[in-house]
Amino acid sequence: MIIVLAYCAVLLSLASGFVALLMNQRSILLKFSRSWFKKYPPGDAQYARLINSNLKERRFSHLLRLAVFALLGLSGLFAILAGISVLISKEIITDQIGLGLPWLSWHVRFDSLSGFFFLIVGIAVGAVGFYGPGYVHAYAEKQHPFAALGLFTGLFVSGMLLVLLADDAFFFMIAWELMSVASYFLVAFQHENPANRRAAFLYLLMAEVGALAIILSFGVLASFTDGFTFDALREAKLSTTWASIAFALALLGFGMKAGIVPVHVWLPEAHPVAPSHISALMSGVMLKIALYGLIRFCFDLLAEVLWQWGVVLLIAGTVSALGGILYALMQTNLKRLLAYSSVENIGIIFMVMGLTMIFMANGQPQLAALGFLAALLHAFNHALFKNLLFLGAGIIQHQTHELNIDMMGGLIKRMPQTSMLFLIGCMSISGLPLFNGFVSEWLSFQTALQVDVLDNGVLRSLIPVAAAALALTAALASACFVKVFGMMFLGRSRSRNSDKAHEVKDKGMLAGPGLLAGLCFLFGIFPGVIISLINDVAAQLLGQALPNDSALGWLWLAPVSAEHASYSPPLVLIGALIAVGISVWYLQRNPATVMRRAEPWDCGFGGLTPRMQYNCNAFSMPIRRIFAKVWIIDEQIDKDMQGAMNQNTAAIRYQLQVQDHSWPRLYQPIEHGVNKLAKLVGRIQTGNIRVYLGYSFVTLIIMLWVIS
Amino acid sequence: MNWLIAVIQTSLFAALAPLLAGWIKWCKCRLQNRKAPSLFQPYRDLIKLTNKQPVVAEQASWLFTIAPYIVFSATVLAASIVPLIAVDLPTSASADVIVMVGFFAFARFFLALAGLDIGTAFGGMGSSREMTISSLAEPAMLMAIFTLTMTASTTNLSVAISHVLNDGLVLRPSFVFALFALIIVAIAETGRVPVDNPATHLELTMIHEAMILEYSGRHLALIEWASQLKLMLYGVLIANIFFPWGIAETFSAKALGYGLLAIFGKLTVLAILLAVSETLLAKMRLFRVQEYLGFAYLLGVLGLLSYIILEASR
Structure with missing residues (x-):
């Protein structure tokens, strides 16, 4: 039954892709309906007229777009249902599909881990289903055919779902390639621009190199056993060296897809050029599929994990987290910035996965479960808020035709709803309490603080340093998103485009991100719901779950013990409401103190212009100076001098280029x-x-x- | 009963914060051979500000007007977590020390956004500098606190303080490192000399003041009060974590009275130390702050490492 739900999700996404192909076949449809009506004249003439009127050019394309995204949204819904039901039932469902090689039909396995990632994919795709019709409406049909966009979106989503279902290496790679290649066409969708083609090629190249590494890693396993099914691969008895080689290959392959520094370079190139709902899916979900692959490979297929791998993951994750956020801070292109921020978040996830491995290999399965919980929760949260932010960026681009943060400003007044949604996204990603990002960060810190159970001196001193880096990352992320929100939505508008922008009219475009924003808040207040689901995943995969995650009751989060650490977001929310309520009530009771508007302080010179505001580069300048070694900075100031002895500056030009070291x-x-x-x-x-x-x-x- | 004590303690926190600010100012004035204002001057200022009509910049959005409430509430919530006169608070259990740092981040996030909201160079300057300094200070602070939490193997402040209390007087090298790290961070985070100067109104050197330049009336009162609270909060953290003796472990009237007296005494001494250091030191250039905070970070990491290498039970 549950597996049928999962198949439905896959089939619906495929269907949405093929329905999109009808976009160019209007004349055929018209002919078909005419002949149909001639053959079987309908009893109700109005019905026929209705169908014929729906086949008229503009109405047809509108309806078709709606239909395609409705199918996609339904596929998301089915994925959510399938994911939740398999998580609740705690079953492992296996199946075979009679496709594929003659001697190897496609093996399907749907367990808690797949179910959890199904949930992630489902939520994201559902939100895109709401958002899509309004967003793609803006594309000119001639230059950017909807048929291509719709088809590859459907294939891409079904590819991701199939990866999660795959239970043999062959099927896994086919699904993986389907996902990679379909997303290549989506990145190359706006191919009239050479930079976009270059980005797409880079993406394809890295995706294929990564896929090669994954194939090799499966190959290493397969050479120690017979057969390509995951069941056979699980039986493989590897020496430590070969296991390490397999791990290294898998890390390279999945890490390339996930965007680990230094193989992250395709992310900031490909994300900005893809349509926004696609970059939302790529960044929010596809990176998680890579994470799924790594988890499946390391914790399921490989018989045991070594602590050295954990150290490798920890270091790679730390470097990615810090590097990602530092690079993000220097970006002025919104979607590039978000892409780098994905590198950061994936880094955090890898870091915590590293901790999980270390605890696992050191015989601390309970702490490993804690780390696993933190990592998966962060993956889930990141999918929510990064999707939200990318969809928000899409709205902004749709309304202002800008992606350069320095060209925006003051949008909070012109786009109040979008700004509210974006603010929630920024607060979640900055890890502020009451929002979901904080919960996973809190759990990550709790995991790192358990280091004194370890015996190894190197680990004992390495992990605190990683925790320190995590703290720095979190603080820098907060600075980064203050910059993003402040420059885009606050202050005065810096360009005519943003001055003329207005709130998006399509309700669906707000509903998609609105759903995600609501979930960000909901899971920030009641993280227990999702945590208990992940706990089941840990129980099934690691064979160990956190025993007393609800020792104090469902309002509390006490992962290790109530004594050790506890956090109760609902109580904190109540406290916050009381504090805000009292201060507002107390201060607004005096009617004499009604707010008055006046000009801001301009040092008495008058004439403040929007150009005098801080911009992106100005905002991040202190950080750029402090961490100067991290980037390749090319800063040029040209002055036009004139007057006696060239003393007066007539004009000044400032150029800044910040480049990635990799x-x-x-x-x-x-x-x-x-x-x-x-x-x-x-x-x-x-x-x-x-x-x-x-x-x-x-x-x-x-x-x-x-x-x- | 526990919750009542927690509420009373939080109110005490809020009520006493201006007094601490007044006392520091008094000490500083005496040290600098000036005539000191009354100890209660901060209260008068706050009352005066709340009764004035707030003036808001024309282009300011709703975010600008709600930011002070958020900043104040977040700081009060942070204060409610920290044991002031008694340990074993229910509030400490509902939010641990990481949440406290989170509340600070929350307040700072909105304050920095409010600085950017008015669209002047000062606001942007203040926000940019504040975010830079705090993004260096926050990890240093977490490192110092982690040293404590690992020693007591809890992130719950009440439990951690009781643990230190029950351990008796042991000289821990890790605590010495953490103490210094926390002091350095406290100075940076509360905007005191040598990182920022709360008395300055010279635009180019301002950090905190630049951000809140456009605030007036009750908004300014809330922000001022919040920063006084934050100062006191750091003081209490340093006093009660590293020198917890005197804090009430039971909720009897006698114990609570002693607890109140103890924290009064500790804060008095700390304030004098702060006044002396502010008198002796000069404000440093903005781009030397990172060395200063880097030092704090290093101390924090050293504290953690020395705990792990020297003190941990294995």
């Missing part, structure tokens, strides 16, 4: 190497037919010699 340090050497190699290989290609004949001859001789 390009010149890692990728360019690789590129040079590949080019050099190609030239070397090119040397044997002389273009002379006689030489080629010679090659064939020598090859033949060698072959004959080998055979004989």
Whole structure:
């Protein structure tokens, strides 16, 4: 029964893709309906007229868009239902589909872990279902055909769902490739711009290199057992070395998709150029699918984890978290910034996964379950608020035609609802109490603080340092999102586009993010709901769950013991309401003190202009100066001097370029190497037919010699 | 009963914060050979401000007007977590020390947004600097606090303080590091010399003041009160974590009275120390603050490491 729900989700997303193809087939449909009505004249003439009028050009495309996204939304709903029901029933459902290789039909397995990620995908896709019709309306049909967008969106979503269902390496890779390739076409959707094509190519390249690494890692496992089903792979008995090699390959492959520093470079390129609801899905969900792959590989397929892998994950995660947020702080393109922030959040998740592995390998399964809980909760939360922020960015782009934060300002008055939703997203991602981001951060800290159960001195001193980095990351994230919200929504508008912007009219475009914002708040106040679900995942996968996660009652969060640490968001909320209520009541009772509006302080010179406000680069300048080594900074100030002895500055130009270290340090050497190699290989290609004949001859001789 | 004590304690916190500010000012004035204002001057200022009509910048949005309430409430909530005169509070259980740091972040988030809301250079300058300094200070503070929480193996402040109390007088190297780290952070976070100067009105050197430049009337009163509360809160944290003796462990009238006296005495001494250091030190350049806070961070990490290497039971 439950598996049928999951299949329905996959089929509905596929259906949404194929329905989108009808966009260009209006004439055929028209012909078909005419012949249909001729053959079977309907009893009700009005009915036929209704169908015919719906096939009129504009109405047709509108209805079709609605239908496509409704199917997608339904697929999300089914995914949520499937996920929740498998989590509640705690069953492991296996099945086989008669597709695929003749000797290896597709194996399907739907367990708690898949169910949990189904839930994540479902919520995100559901929100996109609301949001999509209004958003894609703006694309000109000729240049950006909806059929392509709809088709690849459907394929992309079904690919992600299939990855979660896969129970053999072959099926897994097919689903994985479906997901990667479909999303490549989505990134390349606005292909008229060469930069977009380049970004899409980079994405495809890295996705394929990553896929290669994943195949190899499966291959390592498969060579120690027979068969490609995950059941067979689980039986593989690997030596420590081979297990480590498999782990390294898997980390590279899944890490490339997840966006771990230094293989994160495709994220900030691909996310800004894809349509916003796609970048929301890519950033909010696809990265989580990569996380799922890693968890499945390390905790399920590999027989046991080593603490050294945990250390590797911890370090990679820490570097990604810090690097991601520092790079995010320097961005002025909103979606690029959000992409870097995804790197940060994935870094935090990996860090906590690392802790989980370390605890697991050191015989502390209960603490491992705590870390696992924190990591998955953060993955869930990140899916919520990052989706919310990307969809919000889409609304902003839709209304202002800008993505440059420095060109916005004052939108809080012109777009009150969007700004409220975006504010909730910013507060959640900054990890402020009462919102969901804080809960997972709190759990991560609690995990890291359990370090004194370990015996190993290196770990005991390494983990606190990682915790320190986590604290720094959280604080910088808060600074980053103050910058984002402050520059975009507050102050005075910095460009004409943002001055003329107004609230989005399409209610669905607000409903999608609104749903996510509501969930962000809800799970910030009642995290217990989702935590108990994840606890079941931990119980099934790690064989150990947190025993007393509700020792104090369902309002409380006490992961280790009530004595040790506890947090009760509902009580905190009540306290906050009381405090705000009292202060507002006390201060507003005096009618003489009604607010008055006046000009702001301008030092007595008058004439404040929007250009005098702080902008992005000004805001992040102290941080840029403090952490100067982290970026490659190219700062240029050109002054036009005039007057006697060139003393007066007539005009001043300021240019700033901040670049990622990974390009010149890692990728360019690789590129040079590949080019050099190609030239070397090119040397044997002389273009002379006689030489080629010679090659064939020598090859033949060698072959004959080998055979004989 | 427990909840009643918690509420009373939080009210005491809010009520006494201006007095502490007045006392620091008094000490500073005497040290600098000036005539001191009355100890109760901060109260008068607050009352005066609440009765004045607030003037708000034209382009300010709703966020600007609600920010003071949020800032104040978040700070009061943070204060409600910290044991002032008695341990074993129910509020300490409902929110631990990480939540307290979260409340500070909450208040700062809105204050910085309010600074950006009016669209002047001062507001932006203040917000930018505040966020920079706090993003360095917050991890340093967490490190110092983690040293404590690992020693007591809890993040619940009440339990942690009782643990230190029950351990008796033990000299822990980790605590010495953590104490210094916390003092440095406290000075930075509450905007005192040498990081920021609460008395300055020179635009280019302001941090906290630049952010709240546009506030007036009851809004300003709330923000001022919140920053006095924050100052007291850090004082109480330092006093009660590292020198918890005297704090009430039972809820008898006698114990509570002693607890009140004890915290009075501890804060009096701390305030004098702060006044002396503010008199002796000069404000430093903005771009030396990171070295100062980096030092705090380092102390915090050293504290944690020395706990793990030297003191942990294994």
